[in-house]
Amino acid sequence: MPWLEPLRWLVDAGGPVLVVIAIVAMLLFSVGLERWWFFRFHYRPARTALIQRWIARHDHTSWTAMTLREVWVQELIRGLRGPLPWLKLLVVICPLLGLLGTVTGMITVFDSLSLAAVNQARAMADGVARATLPTLTGMAVSVVGLLFITRLEHIIRREDQRLHDRLARAVEDAHA
Secondary structure, three states: OHHHHHHHHHHHHHOHHHHHHHHHHHHHHHHHHHHHHHHHHHHHHHHHHHHHHHHHOOOOOOHHHHHHHHHHHHHHHHHHHOOHHHHHHHHHHHHHHHHHHHHHHHHHHHHHHHHHOOOOHHHHHHHHHHHHHHHHHHHHHHHHHHHHHHHHHHHHHHHHHHHHHHHHHHHHHHHO
16 A cells, blocks of 8 residues: 555664654644644633623622632633643653664664674664664654743743733723
């Protein structure tokens, strides 16, 4: 089947661990896409509804009102933070999977060299290159995941601050 050809090439190039890293990378990017979708189509309408609910209240200054506002904000922000621990776990797993691929690849290379009984430097160099490919892939996916997590945490902090500002400004505009 021609659509399985890239998968076969992947297994030939770096071993079955490379396929696992590819699956983890797809999970990582799927969660990233889901976060984008959540932010665009769920968070923004929920934020608008929260601001409208806050404006509709009569009391905006008492301790109870401020506590309720904080609970509402944290509930909304918690929705943004939901998959962050899973993303961090996937980022941590990638280099470990790469290391596992390297170790299993090196074992395979040394095993095949011991069976060949002929000193073939070229075969050993190819095997070592093949064994290090999972580490490179795992590190690359992990770095991209770290960049994504850092950006997502920045967006969450910014939204937390902006939501407080928007709620305060909405009350001022409503009373003006």
